[in-house]
Amino acid sequence: MKKVVVVGSLNMDLVMEVERMPKVGETIKGNKMSYFIGGKGSNQAVAASRLEDNVKIIGCVGKDTFGEKILKHLKEDGVNVESVREDNCAFTGLATIFKTPEDNSIVVIPGANDFCDIDLIKTYEDVIKDADVVITQLEIPMETVEYALKIAKKHGVKTILNPAPVKTLSKEIINNVDFITPNETEFEIICGQSFNNGEELEESMVKWQEDNSCNLIVTRGKHGSSYVKDGKVITIDAIEVKVVDTTGAGDTFNGAFAHCIANEFKIEEAVRFAGIAASLSVRKLGAQSGMPTLKEVNEYFK
Ligand code: RIB
Numbered sequence: 293m294k295k296v297v298v299v300g301s302l303n304m305d306l307v308m309e310v311e312r313m314p315k316v317g318e319t320i321k322g323n324k325m326s327y328f329i330g331g332k333g334s335n336q337a338v339a340a341s342r343l344e345d346n347v348k349i350i351g352c353v354g355k356d357t358f359g360e361k362i363l364k365h366l367k368e369d370g371v372n373v374e375s376v377r378e379d380n381c382a383f384t385g386l387a388t389i390f391k392t393p394e395d396n397s398i399v400v401i402p403g404a405n406d407f408c409d410i411d412l413i414k415t416y417e418d419v420i421k422d423a424d425v426v427i428t429q430l431e432i433p434m435e436t437v438e439y440a441l442k443i444a445k446k447h448g449v450k451t452i453l454n455p456a457p458v459k460t461l462s463k464e465i466i467n468n469v470d471f472i473t474p475n476e477t478e479f480e481i482i483c484g485q486s487f488n489n490g491e492e493l494e495e496s497m498v499k500w501q502e503d504n505s506c507n508l509i510v511t512r513g514k515h516g517s518s519y520v521k522d523g524k525v526i527t528i529d530a531i532e533v534k535v536v537d538t539t540g541a542g543d544t545f546n547g548a549f550a551h552c553i554a555n556e557f558k559i560e561e562a563v564r565f566a567g568i569a570a571s572l573s574v575r576k577l578g579a580q581s582g583m584p585t586l587k588e589v590n591e592y593f594k
Pocket residue numbers: 301303304305329330331332335386387398400431539540542543579
C-alpha cells in the first residue's frame with residue numbers, strides 16, 4: 293500500500309437542493325437539506341483511501357459535534373486522522389452548498405481550518421517524510437501550504453498542489469510542487485490571462501509549462517482533463533455518466549491522481565485514471581458518497 297498524506301481542510305457540508313440559484317435580495321423555497329462530510333482535504337483523503345492507499349490527513353477541526361462526526365466518518369472510510377488537531381479556538385469548517393439540478397455554488401466558512409498552522413506541520417514532519425506523495429489545497433492558510441510543500445521537498449517526497457480555492461501563487465510555492473492541478477477558471481488566475489475558447493486555453497497551457505518546472509494538469513469538467521507533453525496539449529476525454537451532483541468531482545480527481553503518482557503511474561495513465569474516478573464520483577449526492585473503489589475505476593481503466 294502506498295502512503296498518501298493530505299494536508300488540508302475538513303468541513304461539514306450543508307447541501308441545500310434548490311431548483312435554481314436565488315437572485316440578489318431574493319428568498320426562494322428549497323427542496324431538501326442534507327449534511328455531508330466535505331472539505332477539499334477530507335474529500336481528497338477519502339478518494340485516495342477508496343483506491344486502497346494508506347492515507348493520513350493533517351488538518352484541524354473544532355472540538356464540536358461536526359468535528360467528531362467528520363473524524364468518525366473518515367476513520368470508517370480508512371483514513372488515519374491521528375494528525376488532525378481538535379482545536380478549542382474555533383468551530384469546525386462549514387460549507388453551505390446550493391445545488392441546482394445543473395450546478396452548484398459553495399460558501400465556505402473556514403473555522404478551524406484557519407488554525408491549521410506551521411506548528412502542526414512541524415509536529416507531523418515525520419508523517420510527511422514517510423509519505424510517497426503529499427497533496428494539499430488552498431482551504432488552509434497559504435503559509436502552511438508553503439511550509440508543508442517545502443518540508444515534503446526537503447525529504448524528497450513528491451508533491452501535488454490543487455490550487456483551490458484559487459489564489460495568486462508565489463514562485464516559491466510553484467518551485468516546491470511537482471504537479472499542479474487547477475481547473476480552467478483557476479488556471480486563468482494562475483497564469484493571469486482569461487480565455488475565450490479552448491485554443492486560447494491550450495496556448496496558455498503550453499506557454500505556462502515552458503516557463504515552469506512543475507507539471508500542469510488542467511481539469512475541464514465534462515471536457516475531461518489536459519496536460520502538456522513535448523510542447524503539445526493532450527486532452528483525455530471524460531467518460532459519460534448520469535450526473536447527480538458534481539460537488540467533490542475535482543477532489544476525486546485529485547485524490548485519485550495522488551494515488552497514481554504514489555503508485556508511479558505515467559502521467560498519461562494518471563490523468564486517464566483520475567478522470568475516470570472523477571466521472572464516476574458524480575453519480576450520487578454529496579462530495580464523498582459517489583467516490584469509486586479501485587475495482588470500480590479499474591473496470592473502466594482496463
Ligand atoms: O470541493 C468541494 C468541497 O469544497 C466541499 O466538500 C466543500 O466543503 C468545499 O470545501
